[in-house]
Amino acid sequence: MGKPVLFGADYSVYVRAARLALYEKGVAYDLVPVDVFAEGGPPPSHLARQPFGRIPAFAHDGFELYETGAITRYIDEAFEGPSLQPADPQTRARVNQIISIADGYVYPVLVWGIYVEQVSKPARGEPSDETRLAASLSKAPVILKALADLMGDGLWLGGPALTLADLHVAPMFDYFVKAPQSLPMLGGHVNLTGWWSRMLERESMWQTQPVG
Ligand SMILES: N[C@@H](CCC(=O)N[C@@H](CS)C(=O)NCC(=O)O)C(=O)O
Structure with a gap:
């Protein structure tokens, strides 16, 4: 499996939630900076990944995803490492x-x-x-x-x-x-x-x- 990529900025609570999940699972990833507060709005390349102009967006092996709750559940389920969701x-x-x-x-x-x-x-x-x-x-x-x-x-x-x-x-x-x-x-x-x-x-x- 390839290395996942997270698009966003470290000050964002939602980016951090995804990074916490990646860290707790022991998954190496790249954090690609995106300035959603840039003058003129988020860059078009980011809007193509996240139409609402929010961070984070996520990509893994050609699979693209946004919305942090979906991203962290995917991270938990797609990668090895301690489970972060109870089975019960x-x-x-x-x-x-x-x-x-x-x-x-x-x-x-x-x-x-x-x-x-x-x-x-x-x-x-x-x-x-x-x-x-x-x-x-x-x-x-x-x-x-x-x-x-x-x-x-x-x-x-x-x-x-x-x-x-x-x-x-x-x-x-x-x-x-x-x-x-x-x-x-x-x-x-x-x-x-x-x-x-x-x-x-x-x-x-x-x-x-x-x-x-
Ligand atoms: N529902 C989104 C919310 C993400 C979100 O609100 N991120 C904030 C940063 S913590 C953001 O991108 N804010 C930019 C804006 O409001 O324009 C998710 O779960 O990923």
Whole structure:
């Protein structure tokens, strides 16, 4: 099998989720840089691979794929290495449920609504959207409680073993925890704080840290 190629940028939470999956599986790959925020929009070569102009896109042995949840499942199923999806249907459904929660709520609220508004925009000298920030801060406890409830007493978000759910949520968390309000909000969920410290110990997290 040939070496897969991931198109994107290391700051992207979704690119990082795919890189985490590749690293945890022990798969060598090439990361080809794409600037989706370039003046004039994403390059046409990228739009041919990802019509919505998002990152990442993925290619392997002539097979092209976009949408991170599909990419990480493909990585898990197409390559050797430790399985990142439980075999049992109910635990697997939980993993898929958490990935969906990450896409639907964690990313827009904890990353864009809180991290971008409270940390990233001020760092760039841009004004924050205080209305969006306040709305996101009020939604965040529900999201964190849902993750904590689903995790329960397990070591990892989706049960006793590391799965694609952890790899999907962790890059989003890495931005969220930089926001001042994240710590008090997380404080009530000892299972989530324990999970986060376990994630931070994984070599895959260090190896995929954004450089720029
Ligand atoms: N549904 C897409 C979402 C990917 C996504 O939103 N990526 C962000 C970077 S983390 C992006 O490309 N943003 C560019 C934009 O919004 O124009 C997936 O699962 O791959």
